[in-house]
Amino acid sequence: MTSRLQLAFPWSPASQVRGRSAARRAPSKAPRIAPSAVRIPDPRLTELPLQFAATGPQIFVHEGARQALERRFELRARRAVQLAVTDNRQRIITRTVERGRVRVRVHMMFLDAPEHVQEALVGYVLLEDRDASRVVDKFIASNRHRIRASRPVRGPLNTRGDVHDLLETLGRLNARYLGGSVDDVLITWGRRTRTRGQPRRTIKLGSYSTSERLIRIHPVLDRQWVPRYFMSYVVYHELLHHVLPPTTQGGRSVVHSPEFLRREREYRYYERAIEWERSHLSRLLRA
Numbered sequence: 001m002t003s004r005l006q007l008a009f010p011w012s013p014a015s016q017v018r019g020r021s022a023a024r025r026a027p028s029k030a031p032r033i034a035p036s037a038v039r040i041p042d043p044r045l046t047e048l049p050l051q052f053a054a055t056g057p058q059i060f061v062h063e064g065a066r067q068a069l070e071r072r073f074e075l076r077a078r079r080a081v082q083l084a085v086t087d088n089r090q091r092i093i094t095r096t097v098e099r100g101r102v103r104v105r106v107h108m109m110f111l112d113a114p115e116h117v118q119e120a121l122v123g124y125v126l127l128e129d130r131d132a133s134r135v136v137d138k139f140i141a142s143n144r145h146r147i148r149a150s151r152p153v154r155g156p157l158n159t160r161g162d163v164h165d166l167l168e169t170l171g172r173l174n175a176r177y178l179g180g181s182v183d184d185v186l187i188t189w190g191r192r193t194r195t196r197g198q199p200r201r202t203i204k205l206g207s208y209s210t211s212e213r214l215i216r217i218h219p220v221l222d223r224q225w226v227p228r229y230f231m232s233y234v235v236y237h238e239l240l241h242h243v244l245p246p247t248t249q250g251g252r253s254v255v256h257s258p259e260f261l262r263r264e265r266e267y268r269y270y271e272r273a274i275e276w277e278r279s280h281l282s283r284l285l286r287a
């Protein structure tokens with residue numbers, strides 16, 4: 001007999017009870033790769049004659065950490081459990097029971113999860129406990145950045161503009177507003193587009209691609225007359241999209257949640273930036 005529990009991401013067992021309490025908290029972001037799971041360097045970038053399987057992400061899992069978590073499962077299940085640790089994008093947690101054997105596969109983010117989260121994980125996987133599922137749900141939501149990007153970035157990244165350096169800006173914002181916790185977002189100046197003498201009708205000053213984990217900033221902001229605090233504000237806004245994934249409310253996806261807007265206002269020159277944008281919009285459209 002085979003029973004199967006499979007949680008795909010994005011998933012949300014607690015979504016029906018989602019209310020105000022589910023408003024996403026300011027995450028203290030953990031690095032993507034758990035200290036107990038180390039990514040093997042890309043063999044194409046190393047000169048060592050290493051042999052790797054041709055496909056799939058490569059992670060080293062700290063065997064002690066894996067065994068400790070496996071032991072938690074076994075204590076609760078009162079029988080042998082086989083635990084594997086993955087870097088899956090889609091299946092974050094799976095459980096299969098085959099001929100009495102319990103096999104559990106979990107994303108590496110759980111290896112260094114706090115104790116109460118690991119306990120909830122065990123309760124959820126073994127007993128399908130609802131309260132436990134909420135704890136697990138919340139943990140995955142706040143560790144979403146640790147699930148690897150689904151699409152590699154195409155083309156070179158250009159971070160050094162003529163006037164503004166995006167990498168330097170990103171580093172500054174990360175240190176000041178996010179405690180230096182973001183280590184997995186990319187940034188680039190977007191491609192220059194011609195206006196052919198006609199002013200644009202709209203302009204997208206920044207964008208964030210979840211699948212590439214990439215922030216693109218419009219090159220129109222790389223001008224002498226664009227103050228640094230404004231360009232930084234656009235970067236900060238996109239950085240928040242990386243940190244705060246959309247929430248759902250009444251089945252709709254909310255990109256700029258109340259939490260997002262609150263965090264955005266933490267930007268030191270927020271008012272000034274909004275005012276500058278208002279008074280320079282037409283110039284930006286013509287630039």
Ligand SMILES: [Zn+2]
Nearest residue numbers: 237241255256
């Ligand atoms: Zn936005």
